[in-house]
Amino acid sequence: MHRRIVLKSAAALGLMSGLGSFGLSAFAAGKIKPGSKAALIVVDVQNCFLDGGTLAVKGGNEVIPVINTLAPAFENIVVTQDWHTAGHASFASTYSGKKPFETTKLSYGTQVLWPDHCVQGTEDAALGKELKVPTAQLIIRKGFHKEMDS
Numbered sequence: 819m820h821r822r823i824v825l826k827s828a829a830a831l832g833l834m835s836g837l838g839s840f841g842l843s844a845f846a847a848g849k850i851k852p853g854s855k856a857a858l859i860v861v862d863v864q865n866c867f868l869d870g871g872t873l874a875v876k877g878g879n880e881v882i883p884v885i886n887t888l889a890p891a892f893e894n895i896v897v898t899q900d901w902h903t904a905g906h907a908s909f910a911s912t913y914s915g916k917k918p919f920e921t922t923k924l925s926y927g928t929q930v931l932w933p934d935h936c937v938q939g940t941e942d943a944a945l946g947k948e949l950k951v952p953t954a955q956l957i958i959r960k961g962f963h964k965e966m967d968s
């Protein structure tokens with residue numbers, strides 16, 4: 819599942835390079851206005867995946883100013899959070915002798931084992947402090963089944 823973190827960052831950087839400063843400024847100036855059926859989906863912009871987090875994505879913080887620029891243009895904003903239980907099946911610390919980034923077999927197949935991250939209710943699982951999405955209507959939390967990554 820965390821392969822998507824890399825893809826997400828790549829997508830964010832692609833968005834920045836694709837839009838360029840003109841595109842972002844056009845959003846900021848209201849020249850580009852997504853329709854009422856468009857949604858901005860903000861995926862896992864949580865302390866755990868940001869710089870200094872327990873499963874940090876290198877350069878992860880770079881996505882925040884992009885989101886903050888885009889968000890005011892959208893009527894619909896959805897936010898997701900990785901939201902694991904303590905002792906989660908995807909955590910290496912759950913298994914004696916296992917280290918992060920090794921694998922194990924679970925009922926649904928091979929599971930990469932992660933460092934403990936994004937544990938429900940912790941500061942690590944909180945949305946990034948600099949993130950400004952006050953009009954987000956929906957938060958989707960996943961990874962909360964203790965025995966399944968997501």
Ligand SMILES: [Zn+2]
Binds near residue numbers: 900961
């Ligand atoms: Zn996770």
